[in-house]
Amino acid sequence: MWQLKIPAKIRVFAWRACMNGLPTRLSLENKGVRIKGSCPLCEKGPESIKHALVHCSKAWEVWWSWQTCPINFGEGNLDVTDIAMQIMEKGSAMDLEIFFITTWSIWYNRNQVVHEQPYLTPSQVWDNAQRLRCDYKGAITANFLRQQPPVVGWAAPPPDTFKINVDGATTVDGKRSSVGVVIRECRGIMVAARSVVLNACYDVETTEALAIEAGILLAGELKLHKVIIELDSLIAVQAVNSGSCHGTMGPVIHGALNLLNQFGSWKIQHLKRDYNKVAQELAQYARRTDLSQTWMGNEPPWLHNLLLFDRSKC
Secondary structure (H helix, E strand, O other), X not given: OOOOOOOHHHHHHHHHHHOOOOOOHHHHHHOOOOOOOEOOOOOOOEOOHHHHHXXXXXXXXXXXXXXXXXXXXXXOOOOHHXXXXXXXXXXXXXXXXXXXXXXXXXXXXXXXXXXXXXOOOHHHHHHHHHHHHHHHHHHHHHHHHHHOOOOOOOOOOOOOOEEEEEEEEOOOOOOOOEEEEEEEOOOOOXXXXXXXXXXXXXXXXXXXXXXXXXXXXXXXXXXXOEEEEEEOOHHHHHHHHHOOOOOOOHHHHHHHHHHHHHOOEEEEEEOOHHHOHHHHHHHHHHHHHOOOEEEEOOOOHHHHHHHHHHHOOO
């Protein structure tokens, strides 16, 4: 729990929820406080922690928005600890972060209602919770990037690791968007490359997300084990690192996160546009020719000089 990438106040809240330490009406009544122990929102049962955060009908109106939840915690009478343990077993750290940030948001909004303060609708509670999670992870990522030493050009990956550079190309003229992918090994030698014409004209962010997906798919075809993905879209990099599945590129990012599970290890990072020339040229090639093409091992002649320039820095 303490290793989760969530705000400190929510880690403390999660610990208190698991330790039965939240001041619900039932717990206050049990401690001798003269208060009615029933739920003030639904009035259909005692306000225990598991009722307030999970089983209350008002809480369920929020939980219905979690379409990718790895478990069905509506069945049975599970408490917060039971649910967290099942998510750890069947889901991911991101799922556990979603669970605790959402429970905190439900608790906060419940208190707003009880104290007759401005409160949110269930869909707003869910959206705010996910925005809080994404903003927090985005801040962590931005801080990490600021701490990194400046990159002076394209750099080859470590031994036994493959670097996947991707780029998306789109315009406002309505033509179909395109993406470019190049995979290189530790000496900077090209292993594979791909130019893809997409099926429609997409916005910039969605095109970059589709470029990431194309890179992952090509690496999957090669059955690579360790990969580093690079692109010049900081928004797309932060979306993957934070697990953000919102906005127009959200569904693509969600699919990419699932595809990344096939690798033994992976990392995605940002680099300056000037250092992503090979992937850019591949994306533009698809756009110019209106053809999708794949090269395995043999580099296309028109890409030779760009590949050689990057390799000279290895």
